[in-house]
Amino acid sequence: MSGSLTVSGMGDLADQFDAFLIDQFGVLRDGRGPYPGAAETLSRLKQAGKRIIILSNSGKRSAENDRRLAALGFDPRSWDWFLTSGEVAWRILRAESVKAKIGVPRKCLLISRDGDTSPLDGLDLERTERGEDADFILLAASEGDVYPLSYYEALLAPAAKRGVACLCTNPDKIMLTRTGTAFGAGRIAELYEELGGTVRWIGKPFADIYRTALDFLDDIVLDRICCIGDSIEHDIAGATGAGLKSVLVTTGILETVSDDGRRALFVEHGAMPDFIMPKFIW
Template sequence: MSAKHAVHLDGIAALAERYEVFLLDQFGVLHGGQQPYPGAVEALSALKRAGKTVALISNSGKRAEPNERRLLKLGFEAGSWDHFVSSGEVAWRIFRNMADSGALRAGTRCLLISRDEDRSAIEGLPLVLTERGDDADLVLIAASEGDRYDLDHYRRLLGPAAARKVPCFCTNPDRIMLTAVGPGFGAGEIADLYEQLGGSVTRIGKPYPAIYEAALALAGHPALSDVICVGDSVEHDIAGGNAAGVSTALVMTGILADRSDLTGLFADFGAWPDYTLGAFRWR
């Protein structure tokens, strides 16, 4: 389908008449990191009252539980979603399976790039934290502090590991993040830098398949025709939904709040939504 065929809707009530399973992004759709968007709390609760299965699917390097705590703190109603699938949670389970099989040895030195000193990405894993790139066995990019540091900071930190070809995993492929002081560079940009420095990166999260497979499994393997993915990123939410074979809706908040040249954006990523919404609200 082409971008010109995307149907514009005033709210998600029309989608609730058509779809049974909703895969919802959080940042840029439900909230901007500091507070919910107008109408988002009510719309999320209305979906559950309508009997829909709601899975929040997020490129957050944090595990599911701290993400859910944040939503409750922001004022979202407990029980207004069924599942929370973060890229950090998916990655943690992959690492856990690797440890159980012996593919990840105990005592592996991990250079963790996170935010707010969050360690949930590695809790319970047989990893030993290091703050140096020259003795790391593994690099895990879970988040960005691009509002505190510039890319040169990360270049100095990661350069020695990249030069040694240390394997790197990025559990938040977003190149742009929303902060209290405006958009900043995300963990995906740091992963790009690691590759530019000579390293290789395995990315976990949208638009890559593993996070959709996990979400659809939790939702009971529904018919793909009953599923819609809602997000604010063409690169991640729309492209990922297209690849997963589900319908998609693009919300014009978050990183797209000031964008008008959407046709070019769709063409750049080869991804087109079925619907567009001004914001995530019921009507």
């Protein structure tokens, strides 16, 4: 595509950068499991002496994702940090709790997946299952493959009516599942805004997660850091906003989108990748 250089794999790029921020879903794996060759490519990149952060719009905290990726056959030594939007949000909530020193714990309506409570673990918060009495909403994940959007509307409408703030820690509007795609937590957050609620977005393409990652890589200049992802709206736009180079892989959510369709998305989101790669291979 015009303006983006097409490369065949990471072997074409490794020497140009000292650090990589690599998306999880759509680059390393999908809802069924790892992409062929992804684990080997990640290990080879680390063996080449690169600093690697896996940067994910997962509402789960970092340690939960470390364990999950290792269980899929990825070598935990092949990344330096698995940084998730859930981890960034947890740190923000912890700092706010310490600063506020509130005597009575706030009630949080946690919307997560697979019974995951890690976004709240260790925080002085009380969990509620009802929008009617929540003090705030933590929107960490979607079960859009289980429940229709109307389920979330009924759950959230009472909170929106009361002006309860929502923290969305997974801005992805589409998620990859074992059976295909479904609406993600970002779509639920949009619904909350449509209901009149306010949302603070944490994760790609927003600044907090990039600020945290770059603090970790503070000894590396920006033009030697490259982001790799499958979403123009999140990965490529986020990299552009952070002043970083980027690679768009054509796996993941855009796998069936034509070249013309991708060009239209570049225009829509005001971001174009520096490189396009068919998949995360060496």
